[in-house]
Amino acid sequence: MPPAFEYIDPNLPAPLRAALAQALSAPPQRVQRVEGGGEALWLKQKEDSLSLWWRLLKGNSRRAFEADRLALKDLAKQDLPVPAIRAEGRDFFATTEIGTPVAHFLRGSQSAAELAPALEAAGRALGAFHSAGVVHGRPKLRDICWDGHQARLIDFERYRRGESSRKLMAQDMLVLLHSLFSLRPDGAEEAGIVLKAWLATAPEGLSGALVQRAKALAWLRPASRLALKRRAGSSEMIAMPITLDWILETLR
Structure with missing residues (x-):
């Protein structure tokens, strides 16, 4: 099933767009680097399969994931130094590689x-x-x-x-x-x-x-x-x- 993009940067190179779609079709990883067309993104996905121990240790993973996404949007509007979100969906977002x-x-x-x-x-x-x-x-x-x-x-x-x-x-x-x-x-x-x-x-x-x-x-x-x-x-x-x-x- 193809990933459901709620937003994708129209300037994203086609090879990078394809690499991102492929990464999203695989079993989810919390964070991974995706490369294509001479550019790279960092893909972050929501963690759903944590054990009880890790949920107790790390807290609410959904809340942390959404806090990260909200911050990137809020802070970009203030022109603060954060990476840009280049694509996102309900359970993922991908940001520009920044060094x-x-x-x-x-x-x-x-x-x-x-x-x-x-x-x-x-x-x-x-x-x-x-x-x-x-x-x-x-x-x-x-x-x-x-x-x-x-x-x-x-x-x-x-x-x-x-x-x-x-x-x-x-x-x-x-x-x-x-x-x-x-x-x-x-x-x-x-x-x-x-x-x-x-x-x-x-x-x-x-x-x-x-x-x-x-x-x-x-x-x-x-x-x-x-x-x-x-x-x-x-x-x-x-x-x-x-x-x-x-x-x-x-x-x-």
């Missing part, structure tokens, strides 16, 4: 100076969202893509229209910095580049909100420090005290 996740670059051997353009772009992009009064909810560096010129954000499954505050904006930046230190524990210079770009773009006063948020999470330090001392636990746990200490030291 490489910034996290990918931090896993390599590039220096902070070499990474600076991507890191600055990531900080500015998040700052643009906050200047518009929009909170991402979980802007890890894997959720910020850079094409060599511009950084754009993806994965808005926690998006809630109109839900914004300085506390939530500070939480966004804390999540971003934590994801950076999870990938590069000695990345103080890299973190400084992101923070400077964010502060230059975001509303005034967010540096104080970020300090307050870091202080509020001080209760996480003991377990995290133990993991850091023993080199045990996940990279995310090990990165937590590094992130909190860096914020408080940098913005004191």
Whole structure:
């Protein structure tokens, strides 16, 4: 049965349109890359076959899927840096490929100076969202893509229209910095580049909100420090005290 498109970009090349239709005819995957005609899309489909355990762990998958779709439409109208929806149907949407996740670059051997353009772009992009009064909810560096010129954000499954505050904006930046230190524990210079770009773009006063948020999470330090001392636990746990200490030291 052919897929039911509710919208498809008339400028989509015929080979890419055919590749998309073929992908939609196969068993659904949550996210997959579709290529054809020299272009590529990222196809996202609703998850219906989750086990009870995964439904409990991940929450309402339909709500998350629709939140992501709603965000992309809302934010595009505000000219914020998000990928364009090129095709959609009831249980899927496909977006323009917008580059490489910034996290990918931090896993390599590039220096902070070499990474600076991507890191600055990531900080500015998040700052643009906050200047518009929009909170991402979980802007890890894997959720910020850079094409060599511009950084754009993806994965808005926690998006809630109109839900914004300085506390939530500070939480966004804390999540971003934590994801950076999870990938590069000695990345103080890299973190400084992101923070400077964010502060230059975001509303005034967010540096104080970020300090307050870091202080509020001080209760996480003991377990995290133990993991850091023993080199045990996940990279995310090990990165937590590094992130909190860096914020408080940098913005004191």
